[in-house]
Amino acid sequence: MRFGNVKGLASFSLFAMEGCVLAISDFVSKVEGSVRPRHLGLGFVWAWIYCSFSTSALFAGRAGSSINADSSWFASAVAVVGCFFVFALAWRRVDMSRIRPAAFVGAVLMAAGTFFLGAFDLPAWAGTLCGVSSGIGSGLLVLFWGDAYSRLETERVEIAVPAASGVMLACAFVFPYIQGLPGACGVSSLPILSMVCLYLTWNDIDAGRFVERPSEGETMRAEVRVGLCMSAARGSDASRRYGHGMRFSGMCARRDENPQAPQGKALAFLVRISVVLFAAYMAIGVASATGGATDAFQAAYGFDAATMLGSVCGVCLAFWFIFFSPRVNVPALLRWVAPLIIIGLAAIPFSGMAPEFVASATMSVADTVLQIIAFLSLVNLARAGVFSPAFAIGVGQGMIQLGVLVGNLAGKWSALSTTSSGYGLWETSLVVICVFSIAMALAPSDRNMGGIGLRYAGDLDDADPMGAGELPVSQGGSAASGRALRAFEAEDNGLLTQEESLDGMVARIAVEGGLSARETEVLGYLARGRSQPYIRDALVLSKNTVASHVKHIYQKLNVHSRQELLDLFAD
Numbered sequence: 001m002r003f004g005n006v007k008g009l010a011s012f013s014l015f016a017m018e019g020c021v022l023a024i025s026d027f028v029s030k031v032e033g034s035v036r037p038r039h040l041g042l043g044f045v046w047a048w049i050y051c052s053f054s055t056s057a058l059f060a061g062r063a064g065s066s067i068n069a070d071s072s073w074f075a076s077a078v079a080v081v082g083c084f085f086v087f088a089l090a091w092r093r094v095d096m097s098r099i100r101p102a103a104f105v106g107a108v109l110m111a112a113g114t115f116f117l118g119a120f121d122l123p124a125w126a127g128t129l130c131g132v133s134s135g136i137g138s139g140l141l142v143l144f145w146g147d148a149y150s151r152l153e154t155e156r157v158e159i160a161v162p163a164a165s166g167v168m169l170a171c172a173f174v175f176p177y178i179q180g181l182p183g184a185c186g187v188s189s190l191p192i193l194s195m196v197c198l199y200l201t202w203n204d205i206d207a208g209r210f211v212e213r214p215s216e217g218e219t220m221r222a223e224v225r226v227g228l229c230m231s232a233a234r235g236s237d238a239s240r241r242y243g244h245g246m247r248f249s250g251m252c253a254r255r256d257e258n259p260q261a262p263q264g265k266a267l268a269f270l271v272r273i274s275v276v277l278f279a280a281y282m283a284i285g286v287a288s289a290t291g292g293a294t295d296a297f298q299a300a301y302g303f304d305a306a307t308m309l310g311s312v313c314g315v316c317l318a319f320w321f322i323f324f325s326p327r328v329n330v331p332a333l334l335r336w337v338a339p340l341i342i343i344g345l346a347a348i349p350f351s352g353m354a355p356e357f358v359a360s361a362t363m364s365v366a367d368t369v370l371q372i373i374a375f376l377s378l379v380n381l382a383r384a385g386v387f388s389p390a391f392a393i394g395v396g397q398g399m400i401q402l403g404v405l406v407g408n409l410a411g412k413w414s415a416l417s418t419t420s421s422g423y424g425l426w427e428t429s430l431v432v433i434c435v436f437s438i439a440m441a442l443a444p445s446d447r448n449m450g451g452i453g454l455r456y457a458g459d460l461d462d463a464d465p466m467g468a469g470e471l472p473v474s475q476g477g478s479a480a481s482g483r484a485l486r487a488f489e490a491e492d493n494g495l496l497t498q499e500e501s502l503d504g505m506v507a508r509i510a511v512e513g514g515l516s517a518r519e520t521e522v523l524g525y526l527a528r529g530r531s532q533p534y535i536r537d538a539l540v541l542s543k544n545t546v547a548s549h550v551k552h553i554y555q556k557l558n559v560h561s562r563q564e565l566l567d568l569f570a571d
Contacts, residue, residue, distance in 0.1 A: 035318070036210070039152070039160040041197025042145045043167025045138060046371065048110070048190040050168055050175075050307065052134075057175040057183035058118040071124050072117055072131035077405045079135025081398055087143060088394025096147040096390060100202065106140025107195035109133045111188045118184025139397075141194055146375070146393030148201045150382040153210050154533040155543055157379060159321050162372045165314025172307045266386040272444045274399040276334065277374055279439030280366070281400050283341050283432050285407020287363045290348050290414060290425060297357040306357065310364030314372060333373050334443050338436075340366040345433050349425040374400060407432075502527060505569055513556040522549045526562070527569050 052058050053073065091099075113133030116122060122130065149157045171190075178186060204210050298304050344362035347355040378396040382389040414428035506527055510520040525535045536546045559565045 035159055035163050035322070036156070036204075038197045038200035038204070039156060039210075040164045040167055041194045041201065042142070042149075042161065042375070043164030044190045044194035044197065045141050045145070046164065047168045047171040047175075048114070048138065048187060048194075051171055051187045051190065052114065054307065055176045055304075057178050058114065058187050060179040060183070072127040075128040075131030076113075076135035076138075077401065077408070079132040080139045081401045081405060083136045083139030084143070084394045084398030084401060087139070088391045088398060091143075091390035091394075092388050094388065094390060096144060096388075097151075097202075097205075100144070102140055103144040103198060104195060106137040106144070107191045108137070110137025110141065110191035113137065114191070115184055115188035118187060119181055137191060141191060141198070142397055143390055143393055144198060145194075146379055146382065146397075147389040148198060148205065149375070149379045150389045151205050151211060152201070153531075154380070154383070154537070156210050158376060159318050161375050161379075162314045162321065163318035165311045165318070165368055165372070168368075169308060169311035169315065172304050172311060176304050263386050266381060266384065269444055270381060270387070270392065270395060272442045273330075273374070273377055274396055275439050276443050277370065277396060278399040278403040278406075279436045280337070280341060280370055281403030282407035282410070283345055283436050284363050284367050284370075285404045285409075286411040286414070286428060286432050287344055287348060287359055287407075289408045289411025290428070297353055297360075300353065306360035306364040309361050310366075310368040313365050314368045317369070317372060330373055330377050331443065331445050333369060334440070337366050337369050337373070338440050341436060342433055345429045345436075348429050502569070509557065509568060513553075515553065515556060519549050519553050519556075522546065523553055526550070526553070526565055529566070 110133070113130040113135075117127060117130045117134070149161070152160075175183065175186060298306070340362040344359045344366065347359040347362070350356075374396055375393075378392045379389070381387060382392040410428065410432075414424050503524070506520065506524050509515075510523060515523060521539065522535055525538065530538075532543070532546050532550060535541070536543055539546075541549075554560065554565070557565065557568065559568065
């Protein structure tokens with residue numbers, strides 16, 4: 001009996017251990033398949049901002065708001081604002097892949113300016129020049145990272161941007177505790193590391209790895225194989241549904257504009273998000289300038305818990321996107337961030353460990369999430385094809401940095417004019433809360449997103465009443481499958497356009513394979529050479545749902561690759 005218990009316990013232990021190993025293996029494989037360390041290079045730019053202006057690594061004995069009085073800080077802040085706006089206009093029609101050497105120049109300017117500021121006791125004019133150098137360099141790197149992200153798969157970018165917070169998390173464990181020449185060398189190395197990651201990301205793009213869309217030639221061949229060469233003027237229902245973002249001319253297709261993203265609506269979205277970002281970062285700048293070099297918690301316990309907490313939130317978002325795969329919902333994230341900013345502002349006038357930590361922690365979390373929101377929104381806007389990456393990223397990031405500059409100046413003025421009773425801080429806090437609240441009224445909604453082709457919603461499969469989305473085509477289903485069936489019926493009468501012919505082929509293959517209504521809809525996109533991220537955006541589905549539908553389609557049609565699927569329509 002005792003031997004049996006021991007044997008059972010051993011078997012259970014082995015089973016549990018095997019389960020743990022498999023779970024860890026699955027976890028590691030998902031992370032490795034979704035995250036490439038070289039795509040996290042933007043995090044080194046964020047880390048540079050943190051290490052330069054929120055630690056004593058670059059300026060011994062001076063951290064946080066005390067640096068705001070330095071001429072180099074002001075010069076850097078003004079330079080980066082000017083850099084974003086100037087290059088947004090100058091490069092609005094420029095293919096940034098043709099001017100990549102400018103990114104190397106930016107990294108060198110950023111690293112050199114940082115090193116000389118930290119390693120030498122420079123006169124005011126030299127410090128100002130170094131600040132201008134580092135500001136322009138950081139702006140250039142951010143612009144080129146935005147362009148690179150706009151060329152990568154949406155899914156990878158949605159994970160890479162929040163995961164980049166892990167770089168700043170690592171820096172928060174190191175840079176607050178180094179000073180002098182080691183600190184200057186460490187901080188100045190961050191832009192070089194970012195440039196190395198950017199160069200490796202360019203190699204991925206040039207080699208066609210992790211790219212959002214197939215190349216022009218691949219797209220053309222795929223479209224030709226399914227008989228989808230149509231004129232630009234026809235504009236059939238199927239072309240509007242499946243072909244948006246493509247301009248057709250003869251036998252050649254290329255994506256240079258998106259009819260579903262008219263420039264007016266896209267510009268309105270850019271203005272809305274820019275106003276919100278400006279107000280939010282003005283609030284963050286005020287909090288930074290009115291606080292001390294370190295909050296009471298950091299002074300008592302010796303580590304920057306607030307920054308660590310904010311960086312952890314960014315990493316958690318990355319894991320959430322990996323394992324649960326929702327679309328990035330900008331309006332929802334803004335609704336979560338807004339209370340954090342207001343709480344942080346309300347805590348500013350109070351003194352003591354608790355209110356100071358609340359103010360710094362909430363602002364750190366808000367800063368991290370807002371950076372992620374801003375970059376993903378601007379990159380998606382650039383990917384929509386209405387604005388160039390330089391224009392979209394430049395305007396959005398320029399408003400962020402302008403908000404930081406204005407907020408720091410306002411906070412500095414408020415701190416200097418504050419009376420012993422603290423009414424100055426109360427007034428500043430209330431004014432900023434009012435400004436931010438008014439700006440939030442202009443925050444983009446889900447409707448604004450959809451109006452320019454940026455979909456941010458969950459899986460709609462679950463919303464099908466009574467499971468109608470899972471009905472076989474032969475038994476009814478979605479409107480898309482109904483159009484396909486009508487095209488299928490029209491085939492017998494010989495009254496077909498090319499688009500209707502393709503819809504008929506989709507319907508015929510779906511019926512023969514026993515596909516559901518939703519699978520039929522996905523098949524229509526696959527037949528037109530669309531990628532899974534494209535289908536996910538168009539149908540407002542999660543990544544896992546689209547992958548599951550594609551897998552089922554392959555199984556039911558007995559194909560094993562995208563090419564074999566396209567061959568069905570070529571026969």
